[in-house]
Amino acid sequence: MQRPEAWPRPHPGEGAAAAQAGGPAPPARAGEPAGLRLQEPSLYTVKAVFILDNDGHRLLAKYYDDTFPSLKEQMAFEKNVFNKTSRTDSEIAFFGGMTIVYKSSIDLFLYVVGSSHENELMLMSVLTCLFESLNHVLRKNVEKRWVLENMDGAFLVLDEIVDGGVILESDPQQVIQKVNFRVRIFLPAPHSHLPQAALPTLPTPYPPGAGRMLGTQTLPAEATTSFRGGGDGS
Numbered sequence: 001m002q003r004p005e006a007w008p009r010p011h012p013g014e015g016a017a018a019a020q021a022g023g024p025a026p027p028a029r030a031g032e033p034a035g036l037r038l039q040e041p042s043l044y045t046v047k048a049v050f051i052l053d054n055d056g057h058r059l060l061a062k063y064y065d066d067t068f069p070s071l072k073e074q075m076a077f078e079k080n081v082f083n084k085t086s087r088t089d090s091e092i093a094f095f096g097g098m099t100i101v102y103k104s105s106i107d108l109f110l111y112v113v114g115s116s117h118e119n120e121l122m123l124m125s126v127l128t129c130l131f132e133s134l135n136h137v138l139r140k141n142v143e144k145r146w147v148l149e150n151m152d153g154a155f156l157v158l159d160e161i162v163d164g165g166v167i168l169e170s171d172p173q174q175v176i177q178k179v180n181f182r183v184r185i186f187l188p189a190p191h192s193h194l195p196q197a198a199l200p201t202l203p204t205p206y207p208p209g210a211g212r213m214l215g216t217q218t219l220p221a222e223a224t225t226s227f228r229g230g231g232d233g234s
Contacts, residue, residue: 044165045122047098048074048113049130049158053144056082059108060147060154064165067098081111092120101127106143125170126161132172133157137179156182 048068050061056079068074077096085093085102086109093100094116101123102111112127131142137153138146147154160175161168169175 043167045114045118045167046112046126046162046165047115048111049126049162050078050111050113051147051154052078052082052109052111054086054107054109056086059144060151060158062158062162064162078111081113082109085109085111091124099123103127103131105131108142108144108147122167126167129161129170129172129175130158133161133175133179136172136176153179 044064047065048061048063051059053059058075058078061074061078063074068077081093081095081100081102084095085100091101091103093102097116099114099116099118099120100111101120102109104110110127110131112123112130114123134142134147134154134157137157138150156179157175160178161170169178
């Protein structure tokens with residue numbers, strides 16, 4: 001007889017409402033154990049990626065669907081996730097109908113969020129790729145100070161790994177090559193009169209209060225801390 005824990009996990013519903021109300025699972029199909037429902041395969045694996053400091057404050061976040069449509073809901077979710085994971089040695093958590101994989105580094109916590117039925121190994125491959133890519137870009141200084149001073153590089157790395165919730169790349173070396181290529185596009189040609197201030201620098205720190213480059217758009221420093229998948233601010 002198959003052990004109960006070997007069955008797929010039930011899908012009780014996702015999102016802020018399900019997390020608070022604990023809604024019932026969808027009805028099972030014929031032949032399925034009660035409370036279980038098979039999920040259709042989807043390329044949209046990742047719901048969110050965010051980085052918090054060791055006090056639970058957001059440094060970087062991107063959400064790829066409408067599970068948490070407002071900034072208030074996102075911040076509440078991140079706070080609850082941090083409270084659940086910051087004092088444990090595990091790398092996987094199940095919270096609010098979602099699967100969360102995470103990793104700590106010095107004074108940072110990195111999180112990748114997927115649906116409750118997502119493969120933890122897939123989510124972990126995204127997390128590992130993100131950490132190792134940031135480790136390279138930040139010259140092995142994956143900590144709060146360096147992430148804040150190189151926020152443009154962090155977003156470039158994340159955009160090469162996940163786009164709209166779809167995993168694009170899980171090889172850190174490929175991510176670094178693509179990031180370097182994107183940065184070189186903005187470098188001035190020899191004898192160019194294009195002002196250097198108009199170009200992104202990676203990973204040179206920005207002066208306090210300066211705007212940061214993301215793609216071809218200059219944004220104020222505080223505007224880079226929250227983006228929805230596709231680059232739109234939340």
